[in-house]
Amino acid sequence: MKLPVFEDIIDAHKLIKEFIHRTPILTSSAINRIIGSEIFFKCENLQKTGAFKFRGACNAVFSLTNEQASRGVGTHSSGNHAAALALAARIRGIQAHIVMPSNSPEIKKKAVAGYGGIITYCEPTLQSRETTLREIAEKTGIEIVHPYNNCKVIAGQGTAAKELLEEIPILDLILCPVGGGGLLSGTALSVKAISPLSRVIAAEPSGADDAYRSFKAGYIIPSVKPKTIADGLLTSLGEINFAVISQKVDDILTVSEESIIEAMRLVWERMKLVIEPSSAVPLAALLEKKEAFRNLRIGIILSGGNIDLGNLPF
Amino acid sequence: MKLPVFEDIIDAHKLIKEFIHRTPILTSSAINRIIGSEIFFKCENLQKTGAFKFRGACNAVFSLTNEQASRGVGTHSSGNHAAALALAARIRGIQAHIVMPSNSPEIKKKAVAGYGGIITYCEPTLQSRETTLREIAEKTGIEIVHPYNNCKVIAGQGTAAKELLEEIPILDLILCPVGGGGLLSGTALSVKAISPLSRVIAAEPSGADDAYRSFKAGYIIPSVKPKTIADGLLTSLGEINFAVISQKVDDILTVSEESIIEAMRLVWERMKLVIEPSSAVPLAALLEKKEAFRNLRIGIILSGGNIDLGNLPF
Numbered sequence: 001m002k003l004p005v006f007e008d009i010i011d012a013h014k015l016i017k018e019f020i021h022r023t024p025i026l027t028s029s030a031i032n033r034i035i036g037s038e039i040f041f042k043c044e045n046l047q048k049t050g051a052f053k054f055r056g057a058c059n060a061v062f063s064l065t066n067e068q069a070s071r072g073v074g075t076h077s078s079g080n081h082a083a084a085l086a087l088a089a090r091i092r093g094i095q096a097h098i099v100m101p102s103n104s105p106e107i108k109k110k111a112v113a114g115y116g117g118i119i120t121y122c123e124p125t126l127q128s129r130e131t132t133l134r135e136i137a138e139k140t141g142i143e144i145v146h147p148y149n150n151c152k153v154i155a156g157q158g159t160a161a162k163e164l165l166e167e168i169p170i171l172d173l174i175l176c177p178v179g180g181g182g183l184l185s186g187t188a189l190s191v192k193a194i195s196p197l198s199r200v201i202a203a204e205p206s207g208a209d210d211a212y213r214s215f216k217a218g219y220i221i222p223s224v225k226p227k228t229i230a231d232g233l234l235t236s237l238g239e240i241n242f243a244v245i246s247q248k249v250d251d252i253l254t255v256s257e258e259s260i261i262e263a264m265r266l267v268w269e270r271m272k273l274v275i276e277p278s279s280a281v282p283l284a285a286l287l288e289k290k291e292a293f294r295n296l297r298i299g300i301i302l303s304g305g306n307i308d309l310g311n312l313p314f
Numbered sequence: 315m316k317l318p319v320f321e322d323i324i325d326a327h328k329l330i331k332e333f334i335h336r337t338p339i340l341t342s343s344a345i346n347r348i349i350g351s352e353i354f355f356k357c358e359n360l361q362k363t364g365a366f367k368f369r370g371a372c373n374a375v376f377s378l379t380n381e382q383a384s385r386g387v388g389t390h391s392s393g394n395h396a397a398a399l400a401l402a403a404r405i406r407g408i409q410a411h412i413v414m415p416s417n418s419p420e421i422k423k424k425a426v427a428g429y430g431g432i433i434t435y436c437e438p439t440l441q442s443r444e445t446t447l448r449e450i451a452e453k454t455g456i457e458i459v460h461p462y463n464n465c466k467v468i469a470g471q472g473t474a475a476k477e478l479l480e481e482i483p484i485l486d487l488i489l490c491p492v493g494g495g496g497l498l499s500g501t502a503l504s505v506k507a508i509s510p511l512s513r514v515i516a517a518e519p520s521g522a523d524d525a526y527r528s529f530k531a532g533y534i535i536p537s538v539k540p541k542t543i544a545d546g547l548l549t550s551l552g553e554i555n556f557a558v559i560s561q562k563v564d565d566i567l568t569v570s571e572e573s574i575i576e577a578m579r580l581v582w583e584r585m586k587l588v589i590e591p592s593s594a595v596p597l598a599a600l601l602e603k604k605e606a607f608r609n610l611r612i613g614i615i616l617s618g619g620n621i622d623l624g625n626l627p628f
Contacts, residue, residue, distance in 0.1 A: 026360060045586045272364055272587060272589070273588065274582055274583075274586040274587065312623070
């Protein structure tokens with residue numbers, strides 16, 4: 001299995017720079033006081049399509065040869081990767097086929113359609129999603145872009161931490177959430193190359209703790225019936241992601257649903273940022289273990305801000 | 315009556331630079347597409363205390379001599395100015411006396427107290443607020459800092475538009491909300507000095523349209539029973555503010571409550587920014603008059619983000 005390296009992230013950054021937002025890094029004295037540390041938030045909720053996923057999708061789409069690109073790209077997803085791939089494809093001027101379960105929320109269907117994605121609905125099972133996508137791929141020859149278990153995607157996601165460290169070079173610790181592991185593996189590659197002494201710690205909801213258990217066991221233990229408000233973190237670790245994470249990540253912490261909601265509310269109220277629950281998971285870990293993180297310089301990647309305003313947990 | 319000039323804004327900027335956030339300027343392709351223009355949002359909702367008011371309060375507090383400062387500052391306010399003055403005073407290490415109506419929302423009382431303000435409660439009438447503040451001033455010798463009818467405050471507020479034009483030098487139009495006129499008069503002074511050909515247009519809720527009516531009439535017509543969701547814009551124009559606005563502002567537009575809520579939702583959903591209703595008023599004006607603003611480069615000052623998350627209009 002070929003693993004991505006930091007040079008892939010450098011290349012990705014050059015390739016996607018003109019298409020992505022260089023997102024701001026914001027701080028909050030109020031939150032610093034609560035945690036007792038200095039925290040730098042890399043605001044990927046302000047990224048195009050509202051999530052870091054656009055970086056990876058962009059790198060995957062723009063890495064294709066013209067010949068490959070001409071046949072289009074595709075994925076099965078009901079989340080942020082679908083919107084990100086649709087927009088990246090639109091910018092390159094090619095087609096994106098998105099397979100979505102028929103029961104996906106209206107708001108997600110609208111987002112993908114709004115970015116010009118061609119939606120094919122399927123049954124709400126993983127098997128139906130995969131079969132439907134494979135059928136489209138056989139007919140059209142599209143390049144399938146996996147949401148996280150893909151070297152180009154990982155390299156793209158790693159550009160967020162690269163930007164963070166370019167602006168804030170001295171950090172004791174970088175935290176990000178972990179679901180499939182795309183953001184975490186990319187982040188770890190960047191951090192350990194640019195600032196080898198900085199720790200990389202992932203945070204995960206205890207209701208979806210497959211990454212935590214896999215990390216401790218040393219082999220992938222897939223999620224069984226995960227349940228958390230952090231809907232972006234329900235997926236199981238990918239193989240490439242796990243291989244990188246095993247080598248480069250220092251620790252994975254799990255957090256309660258209450259802490260996630262508390263952290264989310266803090267960011268909304270004190271930082272005036274709309275973040276989705278998955279984004280709040282790293283700050284939730286700090287809230288739960290304040291003593292362990294006192295007097296540090298900490299980077300947090302706020303992963304995304306796509307949430308239904310009609311259905312808030314507060 | 316002495317009016318502030320652009321040089322006061324330059325001085326203010328030098329004085330407060332180290333205490334304020336240089337807030338980011340963000341864009342949204344989705345909102346650009348909806349309006350048919352290129353819009354640059356100056357994010358004062360990300361300013362300290364969650365509103366542009368911190369700029370003016372900081373300038374007022376740090377312009378005092380040591381002798382004046384030693385006696386403290388004060389104001390009557392239940393809104394963003396109170397929190398801003400409290401924090402500015404805390405940074406300078408002096409006392410801030412804040413007179414608040416006893417029926418102020420808990421969240422506002424907590425914010426002022428959290429920034430170290432000394433709260434005195436009064437009856438919820440303007441007369442009681444003024445009398446209570448005057449009594450404190452007579453006893454303590456504090457410097458009263460009016461929320462908008464004050465040259466130092468106006469000069470501080472003008473630094474937001476100055477920063478906007480320093481980063482985005484070519485703008486056809488700058489829009490901001492108008493309540494008491496502190497932000498608008500400061501903005502107009504900056505814009506007409508830095509970029510004289512750019513238009514300055516204010517937006518106001520039609521349910522609180524005293525600035526619109528005063529601007530058209532040529533003299534101040536105070537608000538009578540204003541009613542709008544944009545609670546930051548209920549106040550009547552100040553005299554200094556009106557004098558500057560009459561000279562420097564190109565137009566004032568009024569907008570409906572529905573447009574304010576629509577604009578606010580757009581910014582939350584598409585830009586992932588928590589803004590209060592007052593901040594949404596300029597974008598509401600663009601939504602209502604798209605044809606008039608097509609194909610322009612437009613700056614909008616997002617004035618603040620202080621809102622009770624338990625009481626949203628959507």
